Amino acid sequence: MPVSPDIRWIDTPDALDAVCQALDDASVLALDTEFFREKSFFPVPALIQVCGGGSAYLIDPLAVDCTDAFRRLLTGSAIKLLHASSEDLEVFEHWAGVLPTPLVDTQVAQSLLGEDAAIGYQRLVEHWVGQTLPKDETRSNWLERPLSDAQLSYAAMDVVFLLEVWQHQQEALSRLGRLEWVMADCAELVAQSQRTEEGDGQWYLRQRQLWRLKPQQVEAYRLMTIWREGEARERNLPRGWVVHDRVLYAIAERMPENRFELADVEGVKPTLIKREGDVLLAMVKQARHTELADLPTASLSPSLPPFKKRMKALKQVVNAESESLGVAAEVLLRRREMEALVTANMRAEPLPLLKGWRGELLNQKLDAALNGFK
Secondary structure, three states: OOOOOOEEEEOOHHHHHHHHHHOOOOOEEEEEEEEEOOOOOOOEEEEEEEEOOOOEEEEOOOOOOOOHHHHHHHHOOOEEEEOOOHHHHHHHHHHOOOOOOOEEEHHHHHHOOOOOOOOOHHHHHHHHOOOOOOOOOOOOOOOOOOOOHHHHHHHHHHHHOHHHHHHHHHHHHHHHOOHHHHHHHHHHHHHHHOOOHHHHHOHHHHOOOHHHOOHHHHHHHHHHHHHHHHHHHHHOOOHHHHOOHHHHHHHHHHOOOOHHHHHOOOOOOHHHHHHHHHHHHHHHHHHHOOOHHHOOOOOOOOOOHHHHHHHHHHHHHHHHHHHHHOOOHHHHOOHHHHHHHHHHHHOOOOOOOOOHHHHHHHHHHHHHHHHOOO
């Protein structure tokens, strides 16, 4: 693969459709995006890169809207390669209205080939291709026009090596019998990237200190995070610009009944009270008057000895399996999933066992580890 690829700048609908025609027969497409989102909820697309093995096409989303032909390319049968794809998927959903499928995330693929679950693109290329990529343009202003030659080259390099990287990864994954694991994990990435009301309703579960709250406080926090997600999306503002998560948590802790009590909550500023005070107080009131049976179940404290013992037992299972496979433990089971298993066991509820290949590897062992505590 040449270090100085042929770069084509695309800034008209006709040129974009010509790219689609040129790449129509490709079985694998490398994709990347550059974007800006410091002041918005949705990423502002600044550049879309695509390569099918020849030229690197750099699409200017400031000049051209996504065309139907490019949408068909994104959703066609060719494998779409991305590295660390979560934010790129948001860009495609926002700019193109579709998500690239079928997807292979080369970071996910590498996590199943070694112990580094979050390897960067530069190190990945160096590992598989032996090329050292420049990092000078990592924090460039990609919204400026015209882009410099250094920016154009940097952007092209983000896709031209992905094809060769994936070729090596695919061979290694096939030898280990893990190719289907990668495809399943990447399909799940695409599914999870689509924002839904159900997903908004689960945001509150990301709070690591949720166990400190009583059920009414948890409900207040849950309602406020759902509201905040909707407001951030509607106003196209970062979540923290609407109201920071730590402030919502502090309000839930205090459960204020009026503006005076709300003003006494740490982090609550007069501007927030003026703009959102009545809405926040209404949600706190709603939580306070919710029937006990309808309240979220209080989380268990992870510092409880019975909780810690069960966590230790699960970690032993996961660590043993991860060592056997040669992958990082968090690739097999995340801490939040582990805590959910422990919580269900302590409450004598059905275990939220794993799905897919992880379930086949771990479910019996996890169940057995927790059975000893019944």
